[in-house]
Amino acid sequence: MSIAAQDVVASLEASPFGRMEPDARFALARLARRIQIDDGDYLFREGDAGDAAYVVASGGIEIVGRLPDGQEVVRARLGPGALFGELALFAGGRRAASARALGPTAVAALDFESLRQVLRTWPDAAFGLLRHLTEKFLELERAHRAAIDSIPDDS
Secondary structure: OOOOHHHHHHHHHOOHHHHOOHHHHHHHHHHOEEEEEOOOOEEEOOOOEOOEEEEEEEOOEEEEEEOOOOOEEEEEEEOOOOEEOHHHHHHOOEOOOEEEEOOOEEEEEEEHHHHHHHHHHOOOHHHHHHHHHHHHHHHHHHHHHHHHHOOOOOO
16 A cells, blocks of 8 residues: 555645645645554554654554553544644653554654644644644543543542
8 A cells, every 4th residue: 555645635634734724734745754554563652752743644543552450452543634643742752652553554654843844834834733732632631530520439
């Protein structure tokens, strides 16, 4: 399976980068590294350095974490247009989970310097990304509150 540049542009249009002006999206697509992975293969593993953010071009990605006892937990299943791996990229940290292919999968990898270059040239493009990150944090906050609210009160 090969990933054509127009497929990367289409996946970016369906992602949070879809809010960018077209020239910014095309520049990002040109800078993106195209990666193909087979069913069940890992794109990255929990604990790896966060060296890129990814957008699913085709196929799917499963985000998998490990509990303290080593048991795997599927945190999310992502399809075309989904952006993932961006938190470790911006925080400069390690991956909090692993990313595994669900069937033959193609992704566009966006390293920090490429993304920074596009955002410097088109600063308004940062607002779409900031909105996505804010929505992601709010979703995590809601899930956290729901988990706390579900704890039985033993008093």
